[in-house]
Ligand SMILES: *[C@@H]1O[C@H](CO)[C@@H](O)[C@H](O)[C@H]1NC(C)=O
Ligand SMILES: *[C@@H]1O[C@H](CO)[C@@H](O)[C@H](O)[C@H]1NC(C)=O
């Protein structure tokens with residue numbers, strides 16, 4: 001049937017071709033080609049936008065619908081069990097630990113975890129925090145169990161892993177850190193596409209020992225009210241449009257002295273899907289009146305100029321693909337192993353550092 005149609009159409013095309021002759025065909029084809037060149041980008045853009053909307057599993061409003069019932073953090077946390085955790089726990093000695101790094105990852109992002117393990121993760125006590133994802137939970141758990149046994153750095157909780165659930169994930173990080181590593185000086189919350197510079201991070205920590213919360217302070221932001229935006233927040237969840245300041249969720253530090261206070265206060269504040277806005281602005285800043293210390297080196301950006309001194313200057317760089325991270329890391333590690341890196345970046349530090357924000361995006 002289908003073959004027949006194609007044959008008939010093919011014959012028709014041949015007939016048209018013979019009737020018109022080659023020059024006339026060109027007369028029709030040329031405007032078509034020109035039209036494509038002129039409007040191609042617009043058509044492309046339209047197709048991409050349309051597919052973006054069609055590919056979304058469902059409107060984010062639907063994903064947030066369950067919060068209409070209860071937005072008590074306590075209510076959610078109480079129901080969540082720890083499924084997998086490392087057999088070799090951090091903080092086994094009573095000494096104070098400078099920093100505990102908890103990385104928000106997702107079950108399928110094995111490549112990202114490997115990149116972190118191969119690079120900066122090896123220089124800091126680093127653990128990955130995951131939930132459950134996909135149709136075959138049992139299979140995922142078996143994979144995670146094997147991975148956890150091998151690297152002893154996975155913490156898996158019994159809840160749906162989804163970016164709309166990052167607030168829960170961060171709360172779980174705090175709870176875990178309180179139970180397993182109460183003597184940590186700082187809890188460092190970051191993501192698996194962030195490259196951390198352990199040497200710069202230690203410097204940042206030394207200079208900010210008294211900071212209750214430390215990170216990249218974003219001032220005067222407005223919430224996304226377009227429901228197809230990834231960071232959409234419905235009005236029924238948060239009425240105010242304007243957020244005066246919050247610490248970017250890509251990399252921030254909570255002083256060990258405040259983790260318990262923060263979590264306890266959060267039990268009184270209805271949850272919001274934006275993890276950083278919720279914990280650093282609503283709970284820490286608004287309710288507890290804590291200072292959100294701005295630290296430009298805990299950057300949520302990345303350099304477009306691939307200059308080692310720019311990387312070296314930052315304690316965190318965001319949006320790194322695994323292979324990109326591994327490549328950038330080789331230089332960082334080289335510098336880290338030399339004790340004269342301040343000499344190496346002397347020119348940059350003296351003349352260019354103040355302008356280096358322009359090299360970030
Ligand atoms: C939500 O859950 C908490 C904790 O379980 C409970 O105390 C509270 O009454 C619940 N709120 C509503 C509106 O059901
Ligand atoms: C977030 O986690 C809770 C608890 O597992 C679950 O009920 C909810 O559906 C999750 N949300 C999303 C968007 O997956």
Ligand SMILES: *[C@@H]1O[C@H](CO)[C@@H](O)[C@H](O)[C@H]1NC(C)=O
Pocket residue numbers: 338339340343344
């Ligand atoms: C830094 O130290 C290394 C050896 O550790 C040396 O090879 C290099 O020349 C030094 N660079 C500067 C700028 O001092």
